[in-house]
Amino acid sequence: MATKLPKVPIVIVGMGWVGGIIASELTKAGHSVVGLERGKSRSTQDYFHVHDELRYASRYELMQDLSKETVTFRNTSKLRALPMRSYGSFLLGDGLGGAGVHWNGQYYRFLPYDFEIRSKTIERYGAKKIPEGMAIRDWGIKYDELEPYFVKYEQMAGIGGEPTTQANVGAMSKAFPVGPMKKTPAMKLFEDSAKKLGYHPYVIPSANLTEVYKNPDGIERAPCQYCGYCERFGCEYGAKADPVVTVLPVAQKSGKLDLRTHANVTEVLHDGKKATGVRYVNTPTGEEYIQPADIVILSGYLFSNVRLLLLSKLGKPYDPNTDTGAVGRNYAYQVNGASTNVVFEDREFNMAMGAGALGSSLDDFNGDNFDHSDLKFLHGANIRFTQTGLRPIQYQPAPMGTPKWGAEFKKQTLHYANRTLTVAAQGSSMPWRHHYLDLDPEYKDALGLPLIRLTFDFEDQDRELVKYIAGKTKEIADGMGGTKTEIHDSIKQYNIVPYQSTHNTGGAIMGSDPKTSVVNNYLQMWDAENVFVCGASAFAHNSGFNPTATVGALAYRTAEGIAKYLAKPGSLV
Amino acid sequence: MANKNESSQQPRDESRRQFLKYSGTAIGGVVVGGVIGGLIGANANTDKKDEAAQPDTGKPAKPADRDYNQALMFFNQDQFMTAEAASERIYPKDDSGPGAKELGVAFFIDHQMASAYGMNAREYMSPPFYKSEATQGYQLSFKRRELVALGLDSLNVYSMDKYQKGFPDLAPEEQDKVLGDFEQDAVNIKGVPASTFFAYFLNLTIEGVYADPLYGGNKNMDGWRMRNYPGNQMSFTEQIDKDDFVKMEPLSLSDHLEIG
Numbered sequence: 001m002a003t004k005l006p007k008v009p010i011v012i013v014g015m016g017w018v019g020g021i022i023a024s025e026l027t028k029a030g031h032s033v034v035g036l037e038r039g040k041s042r043s044t045q046d047y048f049h050v051h052d053e054l055r056y057a058s059r060y061e062l063m064q065d066l067s068k069e070t071v072t073f074r075n076t077s078k079l080r081a082l083p084m085r086s087y088g089s090f091l092l093g094d095g096l097g098g099a100g101v102h103w104n105g106q107y108y109r110f111l112p113y114d115f116e117i118r119s120k121t122i123e124r125y126g127a128k129k130i131p132e133g134m135a136i137r138d139w140g141i142k143y144d145e146l147e148p149y150f151v152k153y154e155q156m157a158g159i160g161g162e163p164t165t166q167a168n169v170g171a172m173s174k175a176f177p178v179g180p181m182k183k184t185p186a187m188k189l190f191e192d193s194a195k196k197l198g199y200h201p202y203v204i205p206s207a208n209l210t211e212v213y214k215n216p217d218g219i220e221r222a223p224c225q226y227c228g229y230c231e232r233f234g235c236e237y238g239a240k241a242d243p244v245v246t247v248l249p250v251a252q253k254s255g256k257l258d259l260r261t262h263a264n265v266t267e268v269l270h271d272g273k274k275a276t277g278v279r280y281v282n283t284p285t286g287e288e289y290i291q292p293a294d295i296v297i298l299s300g301y302l303f304s305n306v307r308l309l310l311l312s313k314l315g316k317p318y319d320p321n322t323d324t325g326a327v328g329r330n331y332a333y334q335v336n337g338a339s340t341n342v343v344f345e346d347r348e349f350n351m352a353m354g355a356g357a358l359g360s361s362l363d364d365f366n367g368d369n370f371d372h373s374d375l376k377f378l379h380g381a382n383i384r385f386t387q388t389g390l391r392p393i394q395y396q397p398a399p400m401g402t403p404k405w406g407a408e409f410k411k412q413t414l415h416y417a418n419r420t421l422t423v424a425a426q427g428s429s430m431p432w433r434h435h436y437l438d439l440d441p442e443y444k445d446a447l448g449l450p451l452i453r454l455t456f457d458f459e460d461q462d463r464e465l466v467k468y469i470a471g472k473t474k475e476i477a478d479g480m481g482g483t484k485t486e487i488h489d490s491i492k493q494y495n496i497v498p499y500q501s502t503h504n505t506g507g508a509i510m511g512s513d514p515k516t517s518v519v520n521n522y523l524q525m526w527d528a529e530n531v532f533v534c535g536a537s538a539f540a541h542n543s544g545f546n547p548t549a550t551v552g553a554l555a556y557r558t559a560e561g562i563a564k565y566l567a568k569p570g571s572l573v
Numbered sequence: 574m575a576n577k578n579e580s581s582q583q584p585r586d587e588s589r590r591q592f593l594k595y596s597g598t599a600i601g602g603v604v605v606g607g608v609i610g611g612l613i614g615a616n617a618n619t620d621k622k623d624e625a626a627q628p629d630t631g632k633p634a635k636p637a638d639r640d641y642n643q644a645l646m647f648f649n650q651d652q653f654m655t656a657e658a659a660s661e662r663i664y665p666k667d668d669s670g671p672g673a674k675e676l677g678v679a680f681f682i683d684h685q686m687a688s689a690y691g692m693n694a695r696e697y698m699s700p701p702f703y704k705s706e707a708t709q710g711y712q713l714s715f716k717r718r719e720l721v722a723l724g725l726d727s728l729n730v731y732s733m734d735k736y737q738k739g740f741p742d743l744a745p746e747e748q749d750k751v752l753g754d755f756e757q758d759a760v761n762i763k764g765v766p767a768s769t770f771f772a773y774f775l776n777l778t779i780e781g782v783y784a785d786p787l788y789g790g791n792k793n794m795d796g797w798r799m800r801n802y803p804g805n806q807m808s809f810t811e812q813i814d815k816d817d818f819v820k821m822e823p824l825s826l827s828d829h830l831e832i833g
């Protein structure tokens with residue numbers, strides 16, 4: 001029997017960036033919040049021995065324990081989905097701060113084009129440009145409406161970037177609070193080559209703090225040490241903006257946050273019209289609790305958000321055969337794979353040194369910043385050179401054709417370890433009718449509840465994009481003064497085995513049509529006005545950028561919406 | 574290899590002092606004393622190491638010639654000898670430095686097989702198990718340690734069959750041929766997923782060469798030294814934008830702990 005707890009005004013499910021931001025904003029405004037996090041608590045103290053590649057990068061110390069819960073995957077709906085038994089393609093967050101603890105901190109606002117992708121495409125190229133089955137749509141919000149919320153995130157996290165931005169990205173009403181990361185020799189080579197070609201490179205805006213900074217909440221943090229153990233690691237300095245060192249202490253200090261770790265939410269309770277609370281299991285004892293609440297916020301990352309909606313029978317599940325329903329539609333990812341290596345026989349670079357967000361990039365071939373009339377794909381990619389700290393287990397550079405083991409392998413990988421630079425692209429991912437999330441009919445989590453099932457593959461759109469963008473990476477790499485370049489310009493099927501990116505999007509998308517979207521532009525659910533489904537699950541497609549800037553901005557807007565809703569219930573739009 | 578004079582680039586400037594001050598007090602309300610204590614100590618220790626061969630840590634000297642960690646947790650003796658011989662072919666000793674054997678890689682693999690990783694503890698191992706597409710990844714109930722042990726046994730069975738000798742006793746070229754046959758799934762041993770075993774074993778060997786020496790491989794950090802990898806330094810703020818390549822004497826987690 002579940003124990004029923006006293007009712008609270010607001011309950012948040014999942015305490016990563018999204019849960020943390022909303023908790024901080026609401027508690028600052030004086031509202032009481034219960035925060036439920038299925039994983040453990042965390043602090044910088046935990047990272048005393050964090051510079052351990054095997055434990056954190058190869059064995060995924062900070063990520064979700066897949067023995068308890070995973071996702072199932074298939075390339076097409078004709079196949080049987082099978083569980084992701086070990087980690088590969090993406091890494092799921094777990095514990096206080098979620099994936100925000102072990103992210104890189106590369107910070108990009110999505111382009112104005114992204115939010116109106118469908119209308120802008122039709123306006124410039126005509127409706128025929130959108131292929132049959134591609135489900136791009138406008139997001140129900142414009143860049144200018146979201147702009148002030150980007151600023152809030154930047155001020156809170158202490159994002160460091162160049163004082164002015166390029167003309168081909170969204171305008172900023174306020175400059176970044178601190179300056180850019182340091183520029184390495186290799187970044188200079190990339191930028192110089194790109195500029196010679198007439199492109200517009202800039203230092204990647206960074207959530208690895210670039211100088212001592214005190215944010216508007218009074219949180220003061222130390223600068224990044226370029227330690228090279230960032231992506232997949234927690235920051236022992238608190239220099240990487242993560243929820244545990246930024247928003248959560250503010251919420252905790254307010255005295256208004258009741259934070260419960262080891263609380264795994266299994267259901268959103270509702271009466272058919274509105275949510276009445278959530279059910280959760282306290283995992284150390286197995287005891288079940290019902291937490292009644294006036295407002296329920298789902299912020300457990302898209303796989304968890306969509307799964308909870310489906311398990312709770314909240315909202316209309318998407319049916320790909322009839323193209324009806326909303327929960328589960330528009331799953332998208334990130335299309336990586338276009339890149340060019342440039343090697344230097346006579347020069348070594350300090351590739352072990354770096355930071356998660358250290359690098360330079362350009363958007364001349366991102367969004368609709370270039371003419372797609374004669375191209376067989378939409379959107380594009382952010383082209384970049386990053387220096388994130390290349391650690392020896394995971395990084396074995398060698399020219400193509402080098403054997404995978406033996407004397408020659410050793411010789412080549414030692415020789416090229418610090419002599420190889422990579423110009424790579426982070427490609428956008430368009431949604432398709434047949435890419436979606438639903439519940440797996442067979443596989444269950446440790447509690448016996450169905451796993452979420454992912455049906456996804458790469459399309460011709462993606463292969464064309466990779467081919468074209470790879471050509472651009474080669475152009476830039478060729479101009480960097482190396483001895484030789486090697487291009488990678490093709491991708492095949494989507495394969496869940498190699499790591500690619502933890503930028504999964506969609507499944508509970510925002511929009512202005514309740515029939516095809518789950519939430520409005522406050523991420524308030526159309527079918528249950530006191531439920532807010534937040535995070536990248538709301539993205540109608542994925543841009544050629546990392547997602548968290550836009551995730552964060554939307555969370556700030558949601559917090560504002562919830563405050564409004566508390567004052568005056570009803571639809572916020 | 575690493576140039577001692579270039580090795581102790583410990584930041585001593587104003588920004589670093591400021592950094593220490595801020596991190597030492599409070600970071601978002603979270604005091605990180607333990608970490609910072611270790612950090613300050615680590616720098617002091619490195620300086621000392623540079624000056625004298627024997628670090629004066631005030632502790633009794635350890636018997637440098639004996640590593641009590643070099644004993645077996647999982648493999649039998651044959652499996653261990655085979656793992657040692659096979660890993661050495663994957664990462665052989667050459668002019669640039671030691672191979673897998675000297676680096677302790679077989680001990681590393683043995684210890685890993687006895688760990689949570691060897692038992693797939695944090696992986697989804699629930700049934701049912703179906704035949705999979707390549708894009709769906711490993712889909713068997715057979716665990717990593719079982720597969721590695723079986724694979725090592727099979728290397729010997731195959732070697733006996735082909736050359737009438739156990740794998741460790743083969744000539745290097747013969748060993749390479751056997752490994753290549755496993756890699757290509759060109760062995761006809763019933764019930765052994767040869768290439769899956771080989772892929773795991775290859776990966777484990779690389780890990781054993783480059784993981785922190787804490788895990789039993791990468792002895793004396795020589796795996797790192799060979800590729801000028803500085804191990805786990807606390808900070809590269811002073812070096813990150815330097816034009817020239819900076820060689821540093823590597824640090825390990827053990828260096829970090831001694832002083833913490």
Ligand SMILES: Cc1cc2nc3c(=O)[nH]c(=O)nc-3n(C[C@H](O)[C@H](O)[C@H](O)COP(=O)(O)OP(=O)(O)OC[C@H]3O[C@@H](n4cnc5c(N)ncnc54)[C@H](O)[C@@H]3O)c2cc1C
Nearest residue numbers: 014016017018038093098099104105106265300304546548
């Ligand atoms: C290695 C890596 C590098 C990355 N680098 C970048 C980058 O450079 N730039 C960028 O923009 N993005 C990056 N990302 C992505 C970024 O980390 C995510 O966008 C961001 O952390 C998402 O925040 P979130 O709060 O939505 O979800 P999460 O951080 O995943 O947090 C969700 C939380 O909810 C909890 N939870 C889930 N389900 C339940 C439940 N049922 N009950 C209770 N709790 C639950 C989870 O345990 C987790 O703590 C990276 C991700 C990874 C893994």
Ligand code: SF4
Nearest residue numbers: 224225227230235355
């Ligand atoms: S690179 Fe910088 S931000 Fe990242 S973990 Fe190291 S010190 Fe922290």
